[in-house]
Amino acid sequence: MSTAHDTPPAPPAPATTTGRWVHRPRVITGTVLRAGGLSVRIRGRAIVVTAATLAVLVAVALISLTTGDYELSVGEVVRALAGQDSGGADFIVNTLRLPRLLTALTVGAALAVSGALLTSLTGNALGSPDIIGFTNGSAVGALTVIILVHGSMTQIAAGALVGGLATAAAVHFLMLGRGLHGFRLIVTGIGVSTLLLAVNSYLITRATFQEALEAQAWLIGSLGNRGWIHAQAILLACAVLLPPAFVLSRRLSMVEMGDLTATALGVNVTRTRATLLVVSVALAAFATAVTGPIWFIALAAPQLARRLTRTAGPALLPAALTGALLLAGSDLAAQRLFAPALLPVGTATGTIGGLYLIWLLITESRKSRA
Secondary structure (H helix, E strand, C coil), X not given: CCCCEEECCCCCCCCEEEXXXXXXXXXXXXXXXXXXXXXXXXXXXHHHHHHHHHHHHHHHHXXXXXXXXXXXXXXXXXXXXXXXXXXXXXXXXXXXXXXXXXXXXXXXXXXXXXXXXXXXXXXXXXXXXXXXXHHHHHHHHHHHHHHHHCCCXXXXXXHHHHHHHHHHHHHHHXXXXXXCCCHHHHHHHHHHHHXXXXXXXXXHHCCCHHHHHHHHHHHHCCCCCCCHHHHHHHHHHHHHHHHHHHHCXXXXXXXXCCHHHHHHCCCCHHHHHHHHHHHHHHHHHHHHHHHCCCCCHHHHHHHHHHHHHCCCCCCHHHHHHHHHHHHHHHHHHHHHHCCCCCCCHHHHHHHHHHHHHHHHHHHHHHHHHC
């Protein structure tokens, strides 16, 4: 195996125009490792950022498991996780705190990857499932099962998936012939999302008083009272959906260069877009079924990951870790800073995300004028 070496950046090629879209070839730098006919490009900054994010994520997880109404040492937590403690620590860690933590981590990762895929597919920083309306569509499906059917966790997840896919189909129909790109898609998605909010309100009026309270609490987005059934559901969804997302991410990077360029490189653009759109909607749907709508994780995490790593592609792994960190950190802050009040994590992410959305809208508006 040859030694690693730095490849000098190639001079930028002239921009090519396809219709109204301008595609600029990206300059890719990094370190290349070669073994026989296999070569892997490693970007140092992305590795450092990913490792740092993972380290902070581990710290947040340890704080979540050791602090609270009952303080535990790291040793007690480790023994409880290893099954060597049959006392109170085992109940606190494995029954109360660990399922909630795993749910936060996996839901945050699922939403972030969903947002990263949709942002890349639409070519717009505002192209996330909560802005375009896929999250509200999933909420409609889940609420229908909760209020009208009184279904199980599996039925709620199925309802959320059907609602999300139906919303995606509706948005696609309204954009037929215009493609997934552009500001028009965002406006169309916001309109569909507003209609779906009205449907959610109507469903709540059809519920009993107790059901309406539970549905309204669920719509805020919360990790409270989440047990192993919720953690296992979203872990299973991520185990099925994340592998194809990561496998197809290389093709997605080519699709970002433009349809003609991607086709010339051997990518089936239509099939790739359709597959990744279904994966994106499904991730957002299952996450919504487990916790209710958690706003702005799907919007903020991919953008933060791209800015930190400075990568041109979708950067799914850094985005997943960033999403997990944002949701787990927000939930930890909501639990510890506002105790003994039970502040839903959706309130914390909504506050942070609202400020981020304002900044993003101003930035995108300046880019449009430029």
